[in-house]
Amino acid sequence: MKNSINKEKWIDEVLESTKGMSRAEVPHDLFEQLTSKLMEPAKPKIVAIPAKQWIAAAILLLALNAATAVYYVSKNYKSATVVSSNPIALEIQGESTYNY
Secondary structure, three states, X not given: OHHHHHHHHHHHHHHHHOOOXXXXXXXXXXXXXXXXXXXXXXXXXXXOOXXXXXXXXXXXXXXXXXXXXXXXXXXXXHHHOOOOOOHHHHHHHHOOOOOO
């Protein structure tokens, strides 16, 4: 019961605080302004990326490519080969399947 009384007091205080305020007035030509803005064709937005960002992206890309090349060259490929006495398996192992 006490909560509802406090709520009512608060509502009354808020409503009383708006007394003496003037009402907002809308400009007479607001509708015409809005419709003219809506009828205008949209202008394409051109977003320019600064040169510093292009340079940083290029350096990062080159660094990643260089690191990948170094990793690929330094990788030990001998652990992937399997020694077999089967001559067909050895022949298949020597074939490159890159172009298949």
